[in-house]
Amino acid sequence: MAHTFVLLCSCLWCLDGVFGVETDEIKMVYVMEGDSVTLDTDVSKIQGDDLILWRFGAEDTRVADVNRTAKIISTSKSPEGFRNKLHLDDQTGSLTITNIKTEHSGLYKAQIIGNKVSRKMFNVIVYAPLPIPVITSYCPQNPSSSESSSKCVLVCSVVNVRQVTLSWYKGNSLFSSISVSDLNSSLSLPLEVEYQENNTYSCVINNPIRNQTKHLNITEGCQTCSVYVPSDCVCSCDTTEAVIRLVVSALMGVAAVAAVVVLVYDIRSRKLEQKRRTPKSPSVKQ
Known part of the structure; x- marks a missing residue:
């Protein structure tokens, strides 16, 4: 029933x-x-x-x-x-x-x-669990000479996410953001800053009910390569410095080759001079 x-x-x-x-x-x-x-x-x-x-x-x-x-x-x-x-x-x-x-x-x-x-x-x-954002940094490509040592680009990235927003904050102020609704998408959001800034930046990923935040202090996380590279920050060397190193290496290579050539030439010259100065033995008649 x-x-x-x-x-x-x-x-x-x-x-x-x-x-x-x-x-x-x-x-x-x-x-x-x-x-x-x-x-x-x-x-x-x-x-x-x-x-x-x-x-x-x-x-x-x-x-x-x-x-x-x-x-x-x-x-x-x-x-x-x-x-x-x-x-x-x-x-x-x-x-x-x-x-x-x-x-x-x-x-x-x-x-x-x-x-x-x-x-x-x-x-x-x-919603799937939110990943913790990953922050990397690098020096701008082909900067002008006046900016070569002062600029740094921070990149905040997440992978395999859906229906989320990725944002940069300077203190409590929203700087920039990007959103995605597709399944298993990857997001990257760059931000150019000054090396000498004494500010704290935050990268935040959020959906309607949760968020994950990664904080970064510029004085610690965006230095030149010769000073400090944190474990979660990938920083490329300054472009001008790299070019100088390349030129110096090339000049040292040319100098080494030239030294070898001069040395070989000097040895051969001495052998020829020694040959000329050595008297010939007289022939014996029967």
């Missing part, structure tokens, strides 16, 4: 337009992967023969049912991905999802069938 009642009420789901179902707006729910979330029916207590049916996704897949009179409190027919994750409140019909995963993102519908038919809808968005 109980199963027949559930089947009858399930048919009402398809005919809700005919019976004038009261439909609420879709409520947005944001949750981090691994956390738990409760979808509240706003029912203080299920009355009489009230039935609550929970559906998920575009195909309205049945995931749970609650009916106190018929003693139905069931999640046994939930799809494989929901096994052991769904918990029903037998007083209110609210649905709790534990250890939620990104694949559980989607539209959830609770149809409450009693004296009237109403529906609650929740659009659940599950």
Whole structure:
């Protein structure tokens, strides 16, 4: 009898337009992967023969049912991905999802069938854990002579992220930002600063519910290579210095080759001179 009642009420789901179902707006729910979330029916207590049916996704897949009179409190027919994750409140019909995963993102519908038919809808968005931003630095390419020793470019990067914003802050002031909504995207945000600044910069990655921050003091994290290179800061040597080193190396190589040539020439000259000065032995006649 109980199963027949559930089947009858399930048919009402398809005919809700005919019976004038009261439909609420879709409520947005944001949750981090691994956390738990409760979808509240706003029912203080299920009355009489009230039935609550929970559906998920575009195909309205049945995931749970609650009916106190018929003693139905069931999640046994939930799809494989929901096994052991769904918990029903037998007083209110609210649905709790534990250890939620990104694949559980989607539209959830609770149809409450009693004296009237109403529906609650929740659009659940599950976010993966946020990575800690990585900050690197380098000297600008081909700077003018006046800037060659004063500029530094900081680059804040994150990989495999979705629906996040990456931002640079100077103190508490927002400097620049970039956003992405695609799956498994990589973001990099550069920022040019002065070597001698005595300021603290922060790179922040955030979504609607969480953020991760990486702080960097310019006097420590953006020095010339010959002074200090922190473990998480990759700094290239000054362009002018590199060119000077290259020229000096080349000149030393040319000088070495020239020295070898002069030495060889000197040795050969001495041998020829010694040959000329050596007298020839007289021939002996028979």
